[in-house]
Amino acid sequence: MAGLSVDLTIEQVLMRSMKTSGGLTRGRGMAEQQRLIWLLSMPACAEVNNAIQQLTGVNYNTGEQNKGMQNARQARDMKDTHAVISCLKERKPFSSDPSLRSISTWVHATTKVNVDSAKTVGTAILTNMDGQIAADYTFKRKDQAITLALKSAVKIDGESVQVDPQLLFQRLTIAAKATEALESVFKYELCSYPPTLFDSSLLFRQPHKPVLADAIRTLLTKDAPGITGQVHYVLDVGTLVQRIP
Incomplete structure:
Protein backbone atom coordinates (compact mmCIF):
# COMPACT_ATOMS: atom_id res chain seq x y z
CA MET A 1 0.00 0.00 0.00
CA GLY A 57 23.19 -11.47 -13.39
CA VAL A 58 22.65 -7.72 -13.30
CA ASN A 59 19.33 -6.82 -11.75
CA TYR A 60 17.85 -3.40 -11.12
CA ASN A 61 17.20 -3.10 -7.40
CA THR A 62 16.37 -0.09 -5.26
CA GLY A 63 16.67 0.55 -1.57
CA GLU A 64 14.13 1.91 0.87
CA GLN A 65 13.74 5.35 -0.64
CA ASN A 66 10.04 5.94 -0.35
CA LYS A 67 9.12 7.96 2.74
CA GLY A 68 5.86 6.07 2.96
CA MET A 69 7.75 2.97 4.08
CA GLN A 70 9.04 4.55 7.30
CA ASN A 71 7.39 3.72 10.63
CA ALA A 72 6.75 7.37 11.53
CA ARG A 73 4.96 8.02 8.24
CA GLN A 74 2.90 4.84 8.56
CA ALA A 75 1.89 5.77 12.13
CA ARG A 76 0.84 9.24 11.02
CA ASP A 77 -1.17 7.86 8.11
CA MET A 78 -2.88 5.37 10.42
CA LYS A 79 -3.78 8.17 12.85
CA ASP A 80 -5.33 10.21 10.03
CA THR A 81 -7.21 7.14 8.82
CA HIS A 82 -8.72 6.55 12.26
CA ALA A 83 -9.72 10.24 12.46
CA VAL A 84 -11.55 10.00 9.14
CA ILE A 85 -13.26 6.74 10.15
CA SER A 86 -14.43 8.19 13.48
CA CYS A 87 -15.81 11.27 11.70
CA LEU A 88 -17.71 9.08 9.24
CA LYS A 89 -19.11 6.97 12.05
CA GLU A 90 -20.31 10.07 13.89
CA ARG A 91 -21.83 11.81 10.87
CA LYS A 92 -23.13 8.60 9.17
CA PRO A 93 -23.16 9.93 5.60
CA PHE A 94 -24.11 6.49 4.21
CA SER A 95 -27.28 6.07 6.22
CA SER A 96 -30.70 5.48 4.68
CA ASP A 97 -31.70 9.12 5.28
CA PRO A 98 -32.37 10.54 1.77
CA SER A 99 -31.93 14.20 2.79
CA LEU A 100 -28.90 16.16 1.61
CA ARG A 101 -26.50 17.50 4.22
CA SER A 102 -22.96 18.82 4.44
CA ILE A 103 -20.50 16.26 5.76
CA SER A 104 -18.31 19.00 7.29
CA THR A 105 -20.85 21.36 8.87
CA TRP A 106 -23.75 18.86 9.10
CA VAL A 107 -26.17 21.48 7.78
CA HIS A 108 -29.27 19.93 6.19
CA ALA A 109 -30.30 21.18 2.78
CA THR A 110 -33.76 22.47 2.03
CA THR A 111 -36.10 20.86 -0.48
CA LYS A 112 -35.09 23.46 -3.11
CA VAL A 113 -31.48 22.22 -3.27
CA ASN A 114 -31.14 20.00 -6.35
CA VAL A 115 -27.39 19.79 -6.86
CA ASP A 116 -27.61 16.00 -6.61
CA SER A 117 -29.62 16.11 -9.86
CA ALA A 118 -27.07 18.26 -11.70
CA LYS A 119 -27.04 15.91 -14.70
CA THR A 120 -30.81 16.17 -15.09
CA VAL A 121 -30.64 19.98 -14.76
CA GLY A 122 -27.89 20.17 -17.37
CA THR A 123 -29.82 17.93 -19.76
CA ALA A 124 -32.87 20.18 -19.40
CA ILE A 125 -30.76 23.25 -20.25
CA LEU A 126 -29.37 21.55 -23.36
CA THR A 127 -32.89 20.54 -24.39
CA ASN A 128 -34.03 24.17 -24.16
CA MET A 129 -31.11 25.21 -26.38
CA ASP A 130 -32.21 22.95 -29.25
CA GLY A 131 -33.20 24.93 -32.32
CA GLN A 132 -31.93 28.25 -30.95
CA ILE A 133 -28.97 30.40 -31.93
CA ALA A 134 -26.17 30.09 -29.38
CA ALA A 135 -25.46 33.83 -29.41
CA ASP A 136 -29.12 34.64 -28.67
CA TYR A 137 -29.63 32.07 -25.92
CA THR A 138 -29.65 33.40 -22.36
CA PHE A 139 -28.94 31.16 -19.38
CA LYS A 140 -31.50 31.81 -16.67
CA ARG A 141 -30.66 31.63 -13.00
CA LYS A 142 -33.80 29.65 -12.19
CA ASP A 143 -32.64 26.84 -14.49
CA GLN A 144 -29.30 26.37 -12.72
CA ALA A 145 -28.57 23.71 -10.15
CA ILE A 146 -29.11 25.04 -6.63
CA THR A 147 -26.32 24.21 -4.19
CA LEU A 148 -26.34 24.29 -0.41
CA ALA A 149 -24.20 27.44 -0.37
CA LEU A 150 -26.66 29.39 -2.53
CA LYS A 151 -29.44 28.77 -0.03
CA SER A 152 -27.47 29.87 3.06
CA ALA A 153 -29.16 33.28 3.11
CA VAL A 154 -32.18 34.77 4.82
CA LYS A 155 -34.46 37.65 3.88
CA ILE A 156 -34.36 40.55 6.36
CA ASP A 157 -36.48 43.59 5.46
CA GLY A 158 -36.47 42.46 1.83
CA GLU A 159 -32.67 42.21 1.74
CA SER A 160 -30.78 38.93 1.24
CA VAL A 161 -28.23 38.35 4.02
CA GLN A 162 -25.64 35.58 3.70
CA VAL A 163 -25.36 33.18 6.62
CA ASP A 164 -22.44 31.05 7.78
CA PRO A 165 -24.19 28.34 9.85
CA GLN A 166 -21.01 26.96 11.40
CA LEU A 167 -19.75 30.37 12.53
CA LEU A 168 -23.17 31.32 13.89
CA PHE A 169 -23.46 28.05 15.79
CA GLN A 170 -20.07 28.66 17.43
CA ARG A 171 -21.00 32.23 18.40
CA LEU A 172 -24.37 31.22 19.83
CA THR A 173 -22.92 28.39 21.91
CA ILE A 174 -20.33 30.80 23.32
CA ALA A 175 -23.00 33.40 24.05
CA ALA A 176 -25.19 30.86 25.84
CA LYS A 177 -22.45 30.13 28.45
CA ALA A 178 -24.58 27.31 29.86
CA THR A 179 -26.60 24.42 28.51
CA GLU A 180 -29.77 25.74 30.15
CA ALA A 181 -29.59 28.96 28.09
CA LEU A 182 -29.22 27.28 24.69
CA GLU A 183 -32.95 27.08 24.06
CA SER A 184 -33.48 30.79 24.63
CA VAL A 185 -30.43 31.80 22.60
CA PHE A 186 -31.40 29.79 19.53
CA LYS A 187 -34.81 31.47 19.38
CA TYR A 188 -33.20 34.45 17.64
CA GLU A 189 -32.88 34.58 13.88
CA LEU A 190 -29.52 33.41 12.54
CA CYS A 191 -27.62 36.24 10.90
CA SER A 192 -23.91 36.73 10.29
CA TYR A 193 -24.12 40.43 11.29
CA PRO A 194 -26.79 42.60 12.97
CA PRO A 195 -28.68 44.26 10.09
CA THR A 196 -29.86 47.08 12.36
CA LEU A 197 -26.24 48.24 12.74
CA PHE A 198 -24.53 47.20 9.49
CA ASP A 199 -25.32 47.34 5.79
CA SER A 200 -24.78 44.37 3.47
CA SER A 201 -21.29 45.73 2.73
CA LEU A 202 -20.48 45.33 6.46
CA LEU A 203 -20.26 49.11 6.90
CA PHE A 204 -21.95 50.91 9.76
CA ARG A 205 -25.34 52.33 8.91
CA GLN A 206 -25.70 56.10 8.90
CA PRO A 207 -27.17 57.25 12.24
CA HIS A 208 -30.56 58.97 12.25
CA LYS A 209 -30.45 60.81 15.58
CA PRO A 210 -33.33 63.22 14.84
CA VAL A 211 -35.61 60.25 14.17
CA LEU A 212 -34.63 58.72 17.50
CA ALA A 213 -35.18 62.03 19.31
CA ASP A 214 -38.64 62.43 17.76
CA ALA A 215 -39.57 58.89 18.79
CA ILE A 216 -38.48 59.54 22.37
CA ARG A 217 -40.44 62.82 22.54
CA THR A 218 -43.54 61.05 21.24
CA LEU A 219 -43.36 58.29 23.85
CA LEU A 220 -42.24 60.41 26.84
CA THR A 221 -44.69 63.15 27.76
CA LYS A 222 -44.33 65.68 30.59
CA ASP A 223 -46.71 63.79 32.87
CA ALA A 224 -45.15 60.37 32.15
CA PRO A 225 -44.07 58.42 35.24
CA GLY A 226 -40.42 58.05 36.04
CA ILE A 227 -38.32 55.14 34.76
CA THR A 228 -38.11 52.24 37.18
CA GLY A 229 -35.64 49.39 37.34
CA GLN A 230 -32.17 49.38 35.87
CA VAL A 231 -31.39 52.60 34.00
CA HIS A 232 -28.81 53.05 31.23
CA TYR A 233 -27.63 56.57 30.43
CA VAL A 234 -26.55 57.38 26.86
CA LEU A 235 -24.41 60.52 26.52
CA ASP A 236 -24.23 62.13 23.10
CA VAL A 237 -23.07 65.58 21.98
CA GLY A 238 -25.78 65.77 19.35
CA THR A 239 -29.47 66.48 19.43
CA LEU A 240 -30.26 64.06 22.25
CA VAL A 241 -28.37 66.05 24.90
CA GLN A 242 -29.38 69.44 23.49
CA ARG A 243 -33.11 68.90 23.22
CA ILE A 244 -33.94 66.17 25.77
CA PRO A 245 -33.36 66.92 29.48
Whole structure:
Protein backbone atom coordinates (compact mmCIF):
# COMPACT_ATOMS: atom_id res chain seq x y z
CA MET A 1 0.00 0.00 0.00
CA ALA A 2 3.03 2.30 0.30
CA GLY A 3 4.20 1.85 -3.28
CA LEU A 4 4.85 4.56 -5.84
CA SER A 5 1.92 6.68 -6.90
CA VAL A 6 0.60 6.50 -10.43
CA ASP A 7 2.08 9.78 -11.65
CA LEU A 8 5.50 8.91 -10.22
CA THR A 9 5.38 5.49 -11.90
CA ILE A 10 4.58 7.09 -15.25
CA GLU A 11 7.41 9.61 -14.84
CA GLN A 12 10.08 7.07 -13.83
CA VAL A 13 9.10 4.13 -16.04
CA LEU A 14 7.18 5.25 -19.11
CA MET A 15 8.77 8.67 -19.67
CA ARG A 16 12.26 7.33 -18.97
CA SER A 17 11.84 4.63 -21.59
CA MET A 18 10.70 7.27 -24.09
CA LYS A 19 13.69 9.57 -23.50
CA THR A 20 16.52 7.01 -23.26
CA SER A 21 18.32 5.31 -26.14
CA GLY A 22 15.83 3.67 -28.46
CA GLY A 23 12.98 5.88 -27.25
CA LEU A 24 10.71 8.12 -29.26
CA THR A 25 12.81 11.23 -28.65
CA ARG A 26 15.99 9.63 -30.02
CA GLY A 27 15.49 9.92 -33.78
CA ARG A 28 12.46 7.67 -34.20
CA GLY A 29 10.02 10.53 -34.64
CA MET A 30 6.67 11.33 -32.99
CA ALA A 31 4.29 10.54 -35.82
CA GLU A 32 1.28 8.27 -35.27
CA GLN A 33 2.97 5.30 -36.97
CA GLN A 34 6.13 5.57 -34.84
CA ARG A 35 4.10 5.83 -31.65
CA LEU A 36 2.06 2.74 -32.46
CA ILE A 37 5.16 0.68 -33.32
CA TRP A 38 6.86 1.80 -30.12
CA LEU A 39 3.86 0.98 -27.93
CA LEU A 40 3.20 -2.42 -29.49
CA SER A 41 6.87 -3.39 -29.18
CA MET A 42 7.08 -2.57 -25.46
CA PRO A 43 5.99 -6.06 -24.20
CA ALA A 44 8.60 -7.75 -26.40
CA CYS A 45 11.28 -5.28 -25.30
CA ALA A 46 10.43 -5.93 -21.64
CA GLU A 47 10.88 -9.69 -22.12
CA VAL A 48 14.22 -9.19 -23.87
CA ASN A 49 15.37 -6.81 -21.13
CA ASN A 50 14.41 -9.30 -18.40
CA ALA A 51 16.17 -12.17 -20.18
CA ILE A 52 19.39 -10.15 -20.57
CA GLN A 53 19.35 -9.20 -16.87
CA GLN A 54 18.97 -12.84 -15.84
CA LEU A 55 21.75 -13.92 -18.23
CA THR A 56 24.25 -11.32 -17.03
CA GLY A 57 23.19 -11.47 -13.39
CA VAL A 58 22.65 -7.72 -13.30
CA ASN A 59 19.33 -6.82 -11.75
CA TYR A 60 17.85 -3.40 -11.12
CA ASN A 61 17.20 -3.10 -7.40
CA THR A 62 16.37 -0.09 -5.26
CA GLY A 63 16.67 0.55 -1.57
CA GLU A 64 14.13 1.91 0.87
CA GLN A 65 13.74 5.35 -0.64
CA ASN A 66 10.04 5.94 -0.35
CA LYS A 67 9.12 7.96 2.74
CA GLY A 68 5.86 6.07 2.96
CA MET A 69 7.75 2.97 4.08
CA GLN A 70 9.04 4.55 7.30
CA ASN A 71 7.39 3.72 10.63
CA ALA A 72 6.75 7.37 11.53
CA ARG A 73 4.96 8.02 8.24
CA GLN A 74 2.90 4.84 8.56
CA ALA A 75 1.89 5.77 12.13
CA ARG A 76 0.84 9.24 11.02
CA ASP A 77 -1.17 7.86 8.11
CA MET A 78 -2.88 5.37 10.42
CA LYS A 79 -3.78 8.17 12.85
CA ASP A 80 -5.33 10.21 10.03
CA THR A 81 -7.21 7.14 8.82
CA HIS A 82 -8.72 6.55 12.26
CA ALA A 83 -9.72 10.24 12.46
CA VAL A 84 -11.55 10.00 9.14
CA ILE A 85 -13.26 6.74 10.15
CA SER A 86 -14.43 8.19 13.48
CA CYS A 87 -15.81 11.27 11.70
CA LEU A 88 -17.71 9.08 9.24
CA LYS A 89 -19.11 6.97 12.05
CA GLU A 90 -20.31 10.07 13.89
CA ARG A 91 -21.83 11.81 10.87
CA LYS A 92 -23.13 8.60 9.17
CA PRO A 93 -23.16 9.93 5.60
CA PHE A 94 -24.11 6.49 4.21
CA SER A 95 -27.28 6.07 6.22
CA SER A 96 -30.70 5.48 4.68
CA ASP A 97 -31.70 9.12 5.28
CA PRO A 98 -32.37 10.54 1.77
CA SER A 99 -31.93 14.20 2.79
CA LEU A 100 -28.90 16.16 1.61
CA ARG A 101 -26.50 17.50 4.22
CA SER A 102 -22.96 18.82 4.44
CA ILE A 103 -20.50 16.26 5.76
CA SER A 104 -18.31 19.00 7.29
CA THR A 105 -20.85 21.36 8.87
CA TRP A 106 -23.75 18.86 9.10
CA VAL A 107 -26.17 21.48 7.78
CA HIS A 108 -29.27 19.93 6.19
CA ALA A 109 -30.30 21.18 2.78
CA THR A 110 -33.76 22.47 2.03
CA THR A 111 -36.10 20.86 -0.48
CA LYS A 112 -35.09 23.46 -3.11
CA VAL A 113 -31.48 22.22 -3.27
CA ASN A 114 -31.14 20.00 -6.35
CA VAL A 115 -27.39 19.79 -6.86
CA ASP A 116 -27.61 16.00 -6.61
CA SER A 117 -29.62 16.11 -9.86
CA ALA A 118 -27.07 18.26 -11.70
CA LYS A 119 -27.04 15.91 -14.70
CA THR A 120 -30.81 16.17 -15.09
CA VAL A 121 -30.64 19.98 -14.76
CA GLY A 122 -27.89 20.17 -17.37
CA THR A 123 -29.82 17.93 -19.76
CA ALA A 124 -32.87 20.18 -19.40
CA ILE A 125 -30.76 23.25 -20.25
CA LEU A 126 -29.37 21.55 -23.36
CA THR A 127 -32.89 20.54 -24.39
CA ASN A 128 -34.03 24.17 -24.16
CA MET A 129 -31.11 25.21 -26.38
CA ASP A 130 -32.21 22.95 -29.25
CA GLY A 131 -33.20 24.93 -32.32
CA GLN A 132 -31.93 28.25 -30.95
CA ILE A 133 -28.97 30.40 -31.93
CA ALA A 134 -26.17 30.09 -29.38
CA ALA A 135 -25.46 33.83 -29.41
CA ASP A 136 -29.12 34.64 -28.67
CA TYR A 137 -29.63 32.07 -25.92
CA THR A 138 -29.65 33.40 -22.36
CA PHE A 139 -28.94 31.16 -19.38
CA LYS A 140 -31.50 31.81 -16.67
CA ARG A 141 -30.66 31.63 -13.00
CA LYS A 142 -33.80 29.65 -12.19
CA ASP A 143 -32.64 26.84 -14.49
CA GLN A 144 -29.30 26.37 -12.72
CA ALA A 145 -28.57 23.71 -10.15
CA ILE A 146 -29.11 25.04 -6.63
CA THR A 147 -26.32 24.21 -4.19
CA LEU A 148 -26.34 24.29 -0.41
CA ALA A 149 -24.20 27.44 -0.37
CA LEU A 150 -26.66 29.39 -2.53
CA LYS A 151 -29.44 28.77 -0.03
CA SER A 152 -27.47 29.87 3.06
CA ALA A 153 -29.16 33.28 3.11
CA VAL A 154 -32.18 34.77 4.82
CA LYS A 155 -34.46 37.65 3.88
CA ILE A 156 -34.36 40.55 6.36
CA ASP A 157 -36.48 43.59 5.46
CA GLY A 158 -36.47 42.46 1.83
CA GLU A 159 -32.67 42.21 1.74
CA SER A 160 -30.78 38.93 1.24
CA VAL A 161 -28.23 38.35 4.02
CA GLN A 162 -25.64 35.58 3.70
CA VAL A 163 -25.36 33.18 6.62
CA ASP A 164 -22.44 31.05 7.78
CA PRO A 165 -24.19 28.34 9.85
CA GLN A 166 -21.01 26.96 11.40
CA LEU A 167 -19.75 30.37 12.53
CA LEU A 168 -23.17 31.32 13.89
CA PHE A 169 -23.46 28.05 15.79
CA GLN A 170 -20.07 28.66 17.43
CA ARG A 171 -21.00 32.23 18.40
CA LEU A 172 -24.37 31.22 19.83
CA THR A 173 -22.92 28.39 21.91
CA ILE A 174 -20.33 30.80 23.32
CA ALA A 175 -23.00 33.40 24.05
CA ALA A 176 -25.19 30.86 25.84
CA LYS A 177 -22.45 30.13 28.45
CA ALA A 178 -24.58 27.31 29.86
CA THR A 179 -26.60 24.42 28.51
CA GLU A 180 -29.77 25.74 30.15
CA ALA A 181 -29.59 28.96 28.09
CA LEU A 182 -29.22 27.28 24.69
CA GLU A 183 -32.95 27.08 24.06
CA SER A 184 -33.48 30.79 24.63
CA VAL A 185 -30.43 31.80 22.60
CA PHE A 186 -31.40 29.79 19.53
CA LYS A 187 -34.81 31.47 19.38
CA TYR A 188 -33.20 34.45 17.64
CA GLU A 189 -32.88 34.58 13.88
CA LEU A 190 -29.52 33.41 12.54
CA CYS A 191 -27.62 36.24 10.90
CA SER A 192 -23.91 36.73 10.29
CA TYR A 193 -24.12 40.43 11.29
CA PRO A 194 -26.79 42.60 12.97
CA PRO A 195 -28.68 44.26 10.09
CA THR A 196 -29.86 47.08 12.36
CA LEU A 197 -26.24 48.24 12.74
CA PHE A 198 -24.53 47.20 9.49
CA ASP A 199 -25.32 47.34 5.79
CA SER A 200 -24.78 44.37 3.47
CA SER A 201 -21.29 45.73 2.73
CA LEU A 202 -20.48 45.33 6.46
CA LEU A 203 -20.26 49.11 6.90
CA PHE A 204 -21.95 50.91 9.76
CA ARG A 205 -25.34 52.33 8.91
CA GLN A 206 -25.70 56.10 8.90
CA PRO A 207 -27.17 57.25 12.24
CA HIS A 208 -30.56 58.97 12.25
CA LYS A 209 -30.45 60.81 15.58
CA PRO A 210 -33.33 63.22 14.84
CA VAL A 211 -35.61 60.25 14.17
CA LEU A 212 -34.63 58.72 17.50
CA ALA A 213 -35.18 62.03 19.31
CA ASP A 214 -38.64 62.43 17.76
CA ALA A 215 -39.57 58.89 18.79
CA ILE A 216 -38.48 59.54 22.37
CA ARG A 217 -40.44 62.82 22.54
CA THR A 218 -43.54 61.05 21.24
CA LEU A 219 -43.36 58.29 23.85
CA LEU A 220 -42.24 60.41 26.84
CA THR A 221 -44.69 63.15 27.76
CA LYS A 222 -44.33 65.68 30.59
CA ASP A 223 -46.71 63.79 32.87
CA ALA A 224 -45.15 60.37 32.15
CA PRO A 225 -44.07 58.42 35.24
CA GLY A 226 -40.42 58.05 36.04
CA ILE A 227 -38.32 55.14 34.76
CA THR A 228 -38.11 52.24 37.18
CA GLY A 229 -35.64 49.39 37.34
CA GLN A 230 -32.17 49.38 35.87
CA VAL A 231 -31.39 52.60 34.00
CA HIS A 232 -28.81 53.05 31.23
CA TYR A 233 -27.63 56.57 30.43
CA VAL A 234 -26.55 57.38 26.86
CA LEU A 235 -24.41 60.52 26.52
CA ASP A 236 -24.23 62.13 23.10
CA VAL A 237 -23.07 65.58 21.98
CA GLY A 238 -25.78 65.77 19.35
CA THR A 239 -29.47 66.48 19.43
CA LEU A 240 -30.26 64.06 22.25
CA VAL A 241 -28.37 66.05 24.90
CA GLN A 242 -29.38 69.44 23.49
CA ARG A 243 -33.11 68.90 23.22
CA ILE A 244 -33.94 66.17 25.77
CA PRO A 245 -33.36 66.92 29.48
